[in-house]
Structure formats: C-alpha cells, structure tokens
Amino acid sequence: MHRVVVLALPGVIPFELGIPHRLFGNAYSLDGKPLYETVTCSLDGRPVRTDADFTLAVDHDASVIADADTLIIPPSHHDSPVLRTGEIPEPVARALASVRPGARLVSICTASFVLAAAGLLKGRTATTHWYYTEQFGRLFPDVRLDPDVLFVDDGDILTSAGAAAGVDLCLHLVRRDHGSEVANGVARRCVVPPWREGGQAQYIRRPVPAPAEADTAATRDWALQQLHRPIPLAELAARAGMSVRTFSRRFLAETGQTPGRWLTAQRVELARRLLESSDLPVDQVAERSGFGSGSSLRQHLAAALGVSPAAYRRTFQGSPQRSSGGGVRRASTASTRTRLPQTAIR
Template sequence: MRKNQAMTHRVTVLALDDLNSFDLGVPPQVFGAARDATGAPLYTVTTCTDGGAPVRGTGGFRVLPDRDLDAVAEAGTVVVPGVYGAPLADGTIPPAVGAALRAAHARGARIMSICTGAAVLAAAGLLDDRPATTHWAWAERFRRLYPRVRLDPDVLFVDDGQVLTSAGVAAGVDLCLHVVRRDHGSGVANSAARRCVVPPWRDGGQAQFIERPVPATGDAGTARTRAWALDRLAEPVTLTGLAAHARMSVRTFTRRFRDETGESPARWLLRQRVQHARLLLETTDLGVDAVARRSGLGSGTALRHHLAREIGVPPSAYRRTFRRPA
C-alpha cells in the first residue's frame, strides 16, 4: 500500500465559502476512478479550506474538509471548484487563499478551476494575460472584474499548460478527464470515464451550449447512424450512405444531425477519425500511414495535416507525449 501511495499524484481540492456542490464532487470522482493496469489508484484527492473551517455549499449543507491550506503546499495539482460570493461580487478572496495559490503555482504545481472557480484564480493574479474560460452566464461580470484575463466563454475548457480552466458544471468532468488523459493516456482516461458513466472525450474547443433545444433522438434521430459510422471509420463513409442508413433524405438527415450534435456530418466524422487516430498513436506501435488508414484519414500526409490543425503537433510528437510504456 505504501508503495502505491508513493506513486500516486496528489490532488488538493481547495473549497471556498458558497461553493458549487456539484463541482466539489467532480475531482474526487474522476481522479479517484483513474487506475493503473493492476487496479491501483493513480491519484489521491484531499479537500481543504482556509483554516480547515467548514464552508457553505449549494444545496443547503456545509462541507467539513479534511485539511487546511497546508494541503495546497503538498499538492501536485490544485483544483478550485465553482464559487459564488466575493470573487464574483467584488473580485476579492481571502489573502491566505491567494497566497497559497500563488505559492503552489510558483513551485510548479498544476492549477485548475471548474466553472466560476476561475474567478478565484483570477483574483489571485494567476490568470493575468492568460487564456481562460468560465461558465458563459458569468462571462460579462467576469470580464468587468478581471479585464486582464483573455476570457473565452465559448469553449468547454482551456489548457494553458500549468493553468487550466473549465466552463460550468459538466465541463469540469471533461477537464478532469483531459488531465487524466494528458497524464496517463487514453486507455486510463477511457476506463475512468466508464467508471463514471460519462463520455470519455469532449474536445475543449467544443461550444459550451447550443441556443436551440436539442431534440430527443429516439428511433427517428441519427444516434444509431452515428454508432454505425463509428464502427466503420476505416471505410469510405459518405453523406449519402449515412442518410441512407438513417432512411432519410440527405437534406433531412443533415438538418437533424446538426440539430442533435451541433455540427455537420462531415465535421463530426472527421473529428471522430482524428480522435481514433490519437487513440491508435497512444496505444499501438502502428506506423503513421497504418494509423491513418485504420482511422479513415487515408494517408500519413492527411493525418499530419489534420492532427496539426486540431492540436498543433505532428503524430511523432503526439506519440512521444502521450504514449505510456506497457
């Protein structure tokens, strides 16, 4: 047990008063679900507050933490859940909280926020001149309080290296899974997602929300056809073929597909193929051309082009970064 504990990465969840209770539960759930091949945990998660005092959460209850701010000094990753109150009212946080966050950042700890927890990072000065996101509903107030932050309220999360921020509620799950994926590869992240019964991957650049209601899919939707296409990524899948499988005209299928997914069939299919290529680069020794063929991208040249456009790196660099030894 001690050996396994020594190998785990320490995550500290820093809770402030008037916190979002859903956000508080996300890091221990997602990081706690990440296991190695033997089933041993890869992270230990602790919750702390200023002075170890209880804090109020949404939902009419208080949270009694395990630790005080000393836990921040020991953490490899610090996560700040969404919060209401002073950080969004007047841009202030307790001095000890700001000092602890700045010290953790200075020594190289990874700093993350979920939802309006970005306001806490901004109040501590950690988001000055950085790209970041938060819940779209608080974007205008956030900009007024923290004008130096390069806020993008249209994405699910922003990975700026040492500092990462996410949009509201479920986007915190996406960010934590992204970090697990960055730390240990797709295999571990996908397993953690299955334990949490959530989708294994939503790209950080995906829009936070669609302004029209999303219709129920049912038998009349495109969900079955999307599943059919995912089983045939290496094959030539055309818009006409997709529409035929769904037993719709091309025009009707395209409209319903966009209503249900927020993107065109061609864009969705390309994104699935790039994601599959990333998985193959992480989990196999296949050459670039073979990865391209199996993911339906055709050639190594096409794979290099699409991977560079999606994430800004070539296949070889991506494999070196994310491939984990067996």
C-alpha cells in the same frame, strides 16, 4: 502518487466539489494501482458551508496546498464576492501563494474568477461558464477569454466551463498524465463519455429578444415569421420603408449585427429548436429554417456550435427506451470513438 488537493471555499457548490475525487479516485494503472491521492481542504480546516442545505466537514486546512501536485478550485455560490467585484479575499490569496513551483492550478466553472482575481491568468487563455463570460471580460480584460470551449489547457493552469465541463477537464488531465487507455477506463467506471463533441456554445440558449421600440423592430418581428424562405436585404428595407443603405445602418446600430448575420443567427436558433423538439430529417429541418439544404445547415451549425445536426440532436433529444423489466432507460447519447475537438486544447 500524484497528489490532488481540492480547495473548498465558502459557498462551494457540492456537485463540482465532488468531481475531482470521483474522477481521479477511479484512475488506476494498467496493473490496478491507484494513480492519484485526492484530499479536500478548507482555508482554516473548519467546516465549510456549501450553497446547498448542508455544511461540509473537511480533514485538512490550506497547509496541504504546499504539497499539492495539482490544486483544484471548484466554484462557489453565484453571489460570491469575487464574481461581483473581481477582488480576491486575502486568505484565498495567501492559500494560492503557497502553491509550489511546478504544480498545476485548475479551476472548475466560475472558480476561474478566483484565479483571475489573483493575477494568475493575466495574458493567458482561459474559459468560464458561458453565463458569466461578459462579466468576466469586464472584470478581467487582461485575460484572453475563450467563451466557447469546454476547457482550456494552458500548460500549468487549466480552466473549465460550467458544471459538468469539470468532468471533461479532469478526464483530460488523466489522459494527459497517463494516456487514453487509463482515461477511458475512468470514463467507463464513472459512466461518462471520454470526451464530448463541440464546445459550450451548443449549451447556450440565445432567446430572440422581444421587439423594442426601434426603427427596424417591426421588420425584425416580421422576418422571424419568414425564416423558411430567402429574405433579400432589399425586401427588408422596403418593409421598413427605408433605403437599403439607411436600413442597414439603423439595423446595425440597433442589433449590433448586419441583417445577414442576424438572419443566420435566427435560422440557427430555429434549427436548434426543430432538432430538439422534432424527428424531422435534417434536410427538412434545413428547409424549414431557411438553410435550403442539409449540407448548408451542417456548415452553419458547425460554424456556430462546433457540432453536426446529428450530434446536436443526440445530445439534446435523448429518447427513452423501455427495458425488459418495464423500466425506462436512456438511449446512449455519446460515442466513445468521437474525435476530441481541437479547440478544447490550448
């Protein structure tokens, strides 16, 4: 069997730690034989303190890594030194150095910082949790970071976005190793979608910042109340008491975006809120957010988030349904026939 070793580092997050055993432990051949052996280790074989209120006892130390076909590193607590400094502790570096040639390296969530700190991602494409992308980019400028996708498959090194994206990545590995039929069986047994539409951009909340003391701040604040209608650049400039050229220059200096790009981003954000919080038809959401038509909204949402309005609403507006026994059950939010986003595979 393919041997998967999971390395639990100090402060490991229990949810992500359990993903590999849960997913690979439910992978069976078509004749019912288990396809993976999953073992968990710590650096020294001693119990590991998690970021929750309990300590984890393991049966193995890092020596088992030498026999791994796939090594998976779950994330540790958010105050982990490697996240703050980009420097890898020597015991962790030694453990990674013991990985045999040809074995796969996999990180879940911010464990990509560990791989990058060890120099393993230099010049390669990777991802991490969206919240830490700016920090990752500062610490590891030699890594080609893709902040939108749920996971990146770069051959022998694979990285995933935050938390549940580890499920997406493990299912991808099963699919890559044994095909869709086996991977779909794992998904059914674990009651998760075989794949998800879009990337992690749809999970990033981009709040509109409070107006600052700046030349265009009052105009921006006013524009946020006018998103339902076209707002010509000349009208924005007149509102600020500037020429179009001066307004455009100052707007770009203050926001980092042109007025047109900024307005589009705010309209996408408004459309997201309406899709999440209302049952308005897509055409009405488009009208209220200033896109004019459902087709225009679909185009802009796909460009920004990689999903359609309907898919976004299914993801973020699950409607409770009453079961016959009086309990509440959730409506299904995923289709097993969705196409796998091509941006998720490198």
